[in-house]
Amino acid sequence: MKSTNLYKGSLSTIILKLLNEHDKMYGYEITQKVKEITKGELQLTEGALYPALHKLEAQGLLDVEVSKIGNRMRKYYRLTEAGTKETVDKLAELESYIRNMRALVNPKFRLE
Amino acid sequence: MKSTNLYKGSLSTIILKLLNEHDKMYGYEITQKVKEITKGELQLTEGALYPALHKLEAQGLLDVEVSKIGNRMRKYYRLTEAGTKETVDKLAELESYIRNMRALVNPKFRLE
DNA sequence: AATATATACATAAATAAATTATGTATAAGT
């Protein structure tokens, strides 16, 4: 993703949240959306993205729908009900992570 | 560290920042400080902490000073000059990570 | 006095997520 290691572990959260917002998306579209939103600061690599999508699907969090645009394949993913629940959990975990890290690195932001 | 994967990649940032604030600390003290600051939400494991300290030392970011308290050993770590510079970089990376993740998961926080 | 918990270090094997390197193939732009 980037030179920093911090994004490790964040990929499923990103995918789930984007699908939560956009109803259905395909892999390449996800990479472009992430690039756009982060102004190019974060670029998903295919070697990370596709295995992550397959894993989320295997976990029952995503449904897939293959479609053909012209002669090219697209695999649209959307959240299952379990996927929607998982998204809520992942977002809560992210907020918790950010709160804790802020408390750790910024002495002014001690937890209450 | 925790059930969530998000902390992966954050350990060196945490160590460097704590040493930046506290001048010198030993391993066990770091685990306790992290537990205290995060109200027990984040507990560093020894299997992660000690190798991380050794690595930072090997990279020339930390200096070590062994001391004996009673009959028990303590290894105090402190930032080198390079370590202080690295701390600044790591903190900037963390802020960038948080900004990007906020933009990704919270449509209201789009980057400007 | 015996036992459990806390302090304090360490390392090795296994796991898991991502990087890097490839590969295939169609569509569009120069």
Added chain:
DNA sequence: ACTTATACATAATTTATTTATGTATATATT
């Protein structure tokens, strides 16, 4: 004609962390 963009995929490698284990002293509890 050639390059870049679109669109998927997977295998080998790397790396950080988890889990498990080990040693040893100090303090608190029963």
